[in-house]
Each structure stands twice: as C-alpha cells, then as structure tokens.
Amino acid sequence: MKRKGAEMKLEKLVNYGSREAVIQNLKDAGCTPEMMECIMAHLDEDDMGELLKLLEQYRSCLLGTVHEREKQIDCLDYLVYQIKRNKE
Template identity: 45%
Template structure:
C-alpha cells in the first residue's frame, strides 16, 4: 500500500468506515470510479445520520423521564 492509499484508508477509518467499506472505497478510488465512491460515501453518511437521529430520540426519552421524576409525576 503506497502512502497516498494509506492516507485514504486512515481518513476512511476516521470517518467510521469499517474494513469492508474501506476496501470497497479504495477499490473504487484506485479504479477511478468516482460515482461508486460517492454512492458508498453517501450511503455511509446516511447510516451515520440515522444513528445520530436514533441517539437524539433516546436523549429526548431520557429528558422526558428526568422531567417526570423531577415533577413527581408518574412515568
């Protein structure tokens, strides 16, 4: 693996891409398949965004529970 490919792989790992996705993206990159790269990156972004939204819903539920407890109201 050359230095540029290693930097690409490191950036992908930092972005939350697992080994399989990193391999797919590097393959697209090496083949010059920009459309394939974008498709995979957009899919990963959507996955991460959904995880964020799920966590936001969980936080909202916790906030509700804390509010109910502090107000001495039944849950």
Template identity: 45%
Template sequence: MYGSIYQNLLDAGCNQQTADQCMVLVKENRFTDMMQILARYRKTLLSSLHKSQKQIDCLDYLLYKIKKL
C-alpha cells in the same frame, strides 16, 4: 495520499470491507462510485444519530417528570 484516504475512512467508522472497497475504487479513479457508497454510509450514520437523539430526548423528558414529583 492513499494512506490518508484510507485512514479517514476508518476514522469515519467504515468497516474494513467498505474501506477496502473504496480504496479499490480510488485506485481505479471511480470516485463517483465511491461517493455513492459513502453517501449510503452517511445516511446510515445519520439515521443512527437521529435514533440516539430520540432516546436522549426520552430520557430528558423522564428526568424532567421525575424532578417534578
């Protein structure tokens, strides 16, 4: 079970330090603390996603304007 949790953390993009910290918390049955770390990380990922989406929207608008020339 621990191996699959660790792999999932890495697949989610957690760095080595965060994954290791979460695994310590799992082994200590401190899931609430782990969930707080993961919620913060999720917020960071979501913010990055929104920034990327805004950049895509800007490019789409530019392409639209160029096509109208």
C-alpha cells in the same frame, strides 16, 4: 498493490497527499475494513460515481444513528423531567 497512476489521481482528488491518509480518514469515520477495501478499489478504478454513492450511503447511515440517539436522549430527558416534576 499500489499503482502510481491511481496514487496520483487519489492525491489530486482528495488533497490528502497520501493513500495512507485517506485510509486513516476512512478508519476515523468508522468504516469497516471491507468498506474501506471497496472504497479504495473504486478510487483505484477511478469510479467516482459509485464511490460517492457509497460514501453518501454510509453518511446517511451514520446520520440515522445520530437521529436514533437523539430520540433516546429525548426520552431520557422527558423521564428526568417527569421524575423531577413529581418530586416537587
């Protein structure tokens, strides 16, 4: 259910121009439907403190995944290095 007041606050907050654009941004960021629903509820309730907390937690989670993948790439790079070194 859209509330006109919430829609106006939302547009001012993020300068996207529409609720749908915010939802698309959350999808593009990899948010689950449940997470998007929770985030939008906090936006509708004008609960910016909890909203920012959720977004920061999700960002931290994504960054942790990036760091894990970097470590995996480093392991593969080291293995390739060792194989090439032993080949010579």
